[in-house]
Amino acid sequence: MNETGARRYLEPHGPLTASNAAVALLVVDSTDYLVQLRDSKPTIFFPDHWGCFGGAVDQGETNEVCLARELREELSLDIAELPCRLFTTFTFDFAFAAGGTIHRAYYEIPVTRQMLDRLQLGEGRAMGVFSGPDLLAKCVTPYDRFAIWLHCYRAEITTSD
Numbered sequence: 001m002n003e004t005g006a007r008r009y010l011e012p013h014g015p016l017t018a019s020n021a022a023v024a025l026l027v028v029d030s031t032d033y034l035v036q037l038r039d040s041k042p043t044i045f046f047p048d049h050w051g052c053f054g055g056a057v058d059q060g061e062t063n064e065v066c067l068a069r070e071l072r073e074e075l076s077l078d079i080a081e082l083p084c085r086l087f088t089t090f091t092f093d094f095a096f097a098a099g100g101t102i103h104r105a106y107y108e109i110p111v112t113r114q115m116l117d118r119l120q121l122g123e124g125r126a127m128g129v130f131s132g133p134d135l136l137a138k139c140v141t142p143y144d145r146f147a148i149w150l151h152c153y154r155a156e157i158t159t160s161d
Helices: 002-011 065-074 132-136 142-152
Strands: 023-028 032-035 053-056 083-093 103-113 126-131
Touching: 023 065, 023 142, 032 053, 032 132, 053 065, 065 103, 083 142, 103 142, 126 132, 132 142
Parallel strands: 023 103
Antiparallel strands: 023 032, 023 053, 032 126, 083 103
16 A cells, blocks of 8 residues: 555545445355455545455345345346355444444355456456455455455354353
């Protein structure tokens, strides 16, 4: 990330609107992740960062309908015939900004390398396929970084009751 990108990350310019989101962990051939390099817009969270495809849930939409719409818009990807499994959700409390609770739902969707040739980038500056460790070494949006880390190392993670 260049100095301007670092400054934008630390010092937002203009209002940022948080909303519920549905997001895809697009897992390529069971080992890698397909992600986008976000635009350099002052009105989005974490411009110029790598992040997962997906977006804001519109009024009256379910997470699944939102995710299908976003992936059509952003990649020309139709997920109707693909397995789509809820992986994890994050909850953010925006009471400090006179807001409510925001949810971010991550869905695991397997794709093949052969499918990548048919995808068309409709949003973002670029798309890329990276192994988990290689992706985590890049400048990734913090919430997506944590979801990718959880997915990448899920076999090593346990919980206690």
